[in-house]
Amino acid sequence: MIRHIHIVNYALIDKTDLELEKGFTIITGETGAGKSILLGAIGLTLGQRADASAIMDKDKKCIVEITYDVAGYHLRQWFEDNDLDYDDEVVVRRELNADGKSRSFINDTPVNNKVLKEFGSFLIDVHSQHQSLLIGQPEYQLEILDAFCGNQSLLKEYRMKYASRQSLLSELEQVKRQAREAEQEEDYLKFQFNQLDEANLREGEQQELEDELAVLNHAETIKSVFSEATYALTESDAPVIQTLKGIRNRIAALDEVVKEATDYGQRLHSVIVELEDIADEAERVAERVEYNPGRVDVINDRLGVMYDLLHKHKVERTEDLIALKDTLRERLKGIQSFSTRVEELDTRIAALEAEMEVLARKIHAARVDSEGKLREEMQGLLVGLGIKHASFKVGIVPVEHFTPTGKDEVTFLFSANKNQEPGELSKVASGGEISRLMLSLKYILSRTKQLPVIIFDEIDTGVSGEIAHRMAAMMKEMAARMQVISISHLPQIAAAGDSHFKVYKEDDHAGTISRIRRLTEEERVTEIAGMISGSVVSEAALENARLLREQF
Structure with missing residues (x-):
C-alpha cells in the first residue's frame, strides 16, 4: 500500500x-x-x-x-x-x-x-x-x-516454452536461409573441389618436377660436361689423377730430406681420393642422363595442370592449392550439415510444441470451466x-x-x-x-x-x-x-x-x-453537501451528507 x-x-x-x-x-x-x-x-x-x-x-x-x-x-x-x-x-x-x-x-x-x-x-x-x-x-x-x-502459473510455464519456440523458429529460419544460399554455390564448390581432388597434388611435387624438367632440358650439355670431366681426370694423354699420383710419389721420396714432405704427400693423397670419387660420380651422371622427350611431355603436362590451377585460384604454390582443397571440403561438409541442423531444430521445435499443446489444453480447460462463473457474477453485479x-x-x-x-x-x-x-x-x-x-x-x-x-x-x-x-x-x-x-x-x-x-x-x-x-469529519460533511447542492450549501444538503456518512 x-x-x-x-x-x-x-x-x-x-x-x-x-x-x-x-x-x-x-x-x-x-x-x-x-x-x-x-x-x-x-x-x-x-x-x-x-x-x-x-x-x-x-x-x-x-x-x-x-x-x-x-x-x-x-x-x-x-x-x-x-x-x-x-x-x-x-x-x-x-x-x-x-x-x-x-x-x-x-x-x-x-x-x-x-x-x-x-x-x-x-x-x-x-x-x-x-x-x-x-x-x-x-x-x-x-x-x-x-x-x-x-491461470498464472500455467501461463508462466507456457510463455517460457513459447519464447524458446520463437527463438528456435528464428534460428531455423536463419539456418534455412543459409542453406539456400549455400545450395546456390554448392555445385560450383563441388566442381572446384573435384578438380583439385582429381589433380591429386602433393606437397613438394611442383619443385621436384621443375628440377627434373630442368635436367632433361639440358641433358646433352650435362652429359658432355661430365664426360669431359671424367676423360680429363682419368683417360686423357696426361690424366690429372695419374699426374698427381706421380708428383705424390716423388715428394714421398724426400721424406728424409724435407720435413714438410710427409704432410704434402698426405694432402695430395686426399686430393687424389676426392678426384677419383668425382671421376666415378661424373661417369655415372654422364651415363644416367639421357634426353627423354616422352618424360618431358609428361612433366610439362603435369606442370601445366598445376600452373592452370595456380592461376585460376590466384595462389603461388601447390601447397596453397592443397590447403584450398581442405577448405572446400569443410565448406561442403558445412552445406551438408545444414540439413542435419534443420532436422535437429525441427525435432526440438516439435518436442516443445507437444509440451505447449498439453499446457494450452489445460489453460483452455481452466478458461472454459471458469467462464460460467464469471458470466454469472458479472451479470449479477451489472444488474445490481x-x-x-x-x-x-x-x-x-x-x-x-x-x-x-x-x-x-x-x-x-x-x-x-x-x-x-x-x-x-x-x-x-x-x-x-x-x-x-x-x-x-x-x-x-x-x-x-x-x-x-x-x-x-x-x-x-x-x-x-x-x-x-x-x-x-x-x-x-x-x-x-x-x-x-x-x-x-x-x-x-x-x-x-x-x-x-x-x-x-x-x-x-x-x-x-x-x-x-x-x-476533518466536519469538513467532509460540508464537502459532500456541496457535491449534493452545489456552491450554496443548504442545511438540507448538510443533513443529507450526514445521512450518507452514517450509511457507511
Whole structure:
C-alpha cells in the first residue's frame, strides 16, 4: 500500500505531502483543481513518459516520491534478481530536469524505466479513461479471464516454452536461409573441389618436377660436361689423377730430406681420393642422363595442370592449392550439415510444441470451466448496478496456431437490453456501461489478484442515485482487501471513504497553485453537501451528507 506521496515542482503543485492509510481513500475537487495532476505525478513513478513541460519552475527539478509498504507481497526475490536492497518499506523516486532528462530510484538505487514499470505493475492498478478503452481489446479481456481462473502459473510455464519456440523458429529460419544460399554455390564448390581432388597434388611435387624438367632440358650439355670431366681426370694423354699420383710419389721420396714432405704427400693423397670419387660420380651422371622427350611431355603436362590451377585460384604454390582443397571440403561438409541442423531444430521445435499443446489444453480447460462463473457474477453485479437486462458472456474460440497466451481467442460479449443478442463489448456498450463493467471486473478480480493499490479515476462518470450508492459499496468492500483510492464527483462515493482529501486551487504572489489536504469529519460533511447542492450549501444538503456518512 501507499504510505506517503511527496511531490515537488510538478505542474501546478509547488510542494505537497500526503499521508495515506489502509482502506478507502477519496479525492475530490472542482474540475481543473488538479486531481489529474496528482495522477500524472503518480504515473511518473510508474515509468510513464516524462514531459519537461510539466515542471513548474524550470530552474528547479521536479521530484515525485512514493513510499510503499510491501510486506506480505513476496517481492524479496524480485529485488534480489534486480540487485536491489529489499525492505518492507520501499521508496520510489523520479526526478525530472527542465532539459527533459529524468532519473529513477528504488530505495536510492538508480534503476532504468523498464525496472520501474515492472515494479509498479506489482503495486498499483490505475483505472483511468484510457483503461476503460482497454476493456474492448481482446488481449486485455484474455488477461482478465486468466486472472479470474488462476491461470498464472500455467501461463508462466507456457510463455517460457513459447519464447524458446520463437527463438528456435528464428534460428531455423536463419539456418534455412543459409542453406539456400549455400545450395546456390554448392555445385560450383563441388566442381572446384573435384578438380583439385582429381589433380591429386602433393606437397613438394611442383619443385621436384621443375628440377627434373630442368635436367632433361639440358641433358646433352650435362652429359658432355661430365664426360669431359671424367676423360680429363682419368683417360686423357696426361690424366690429372695419374699426374698427381706421380708428383705424390716423388715428394714421398724426400721424406728424409724435407720435413714438410710427409704432410704434402698426405694432402695430395686426399686430393687424389676426392678426384677419383668425382671421376666415378661424373661417369655415372654422364651415363644416367639421357634426353627423354616422352618424360618431358609428361612433366610439362603435369606442370601445366598445376600452373592452370595456380592461376585460376590466384595462389603461388601447390601447397596453397592443397590447403584450398581442405577448405572446400569443410565448406561442403558445412552445406551438408545444414540439413542435419534443420532436422535437429525441427525435432526440438516439435518436442516443445507437444509440451505447449498439453499446457494450452489445460489453460483452455481452466478458461472454459471458469467462464460460467464469471458470466454469472458479472451479470449479477451489472444488474445490481442498474443494468436490469444485462447479459454478459465470454466467447472462447480455439485456434489452430500457438499465440503468446495459448490457443484461444477470447471476446467479451455484452447486451444491456432485453432479448438482444450480446455483441462485442467495444461496439455495443456506452460510456456509463463500460464504467460499470470495469468496476464489476475490478471488484471480482480484487478477490483473486493480490494487488496492493487500485486507483479509480472518475469511474463513476455517468451514474447517480442508487447506482452510485451501489458502486460506493463495492469499492468499500474492495478496500477491505486492498488500498482503494477513488477520484470522484459523486457524494455517495465520497461518503463511503475512510479518509477524504480535497484538491483545490489558490493564488499567491507567483500565480495559481494546486493544494491538497485531508478533511476533518466536519469538513467532509460540508464537502459532500456541496457535491449534493452545489456552491450554496443548504442545511438540507448538510443533513443529507450526514445521512450518507452514517450509511457507511
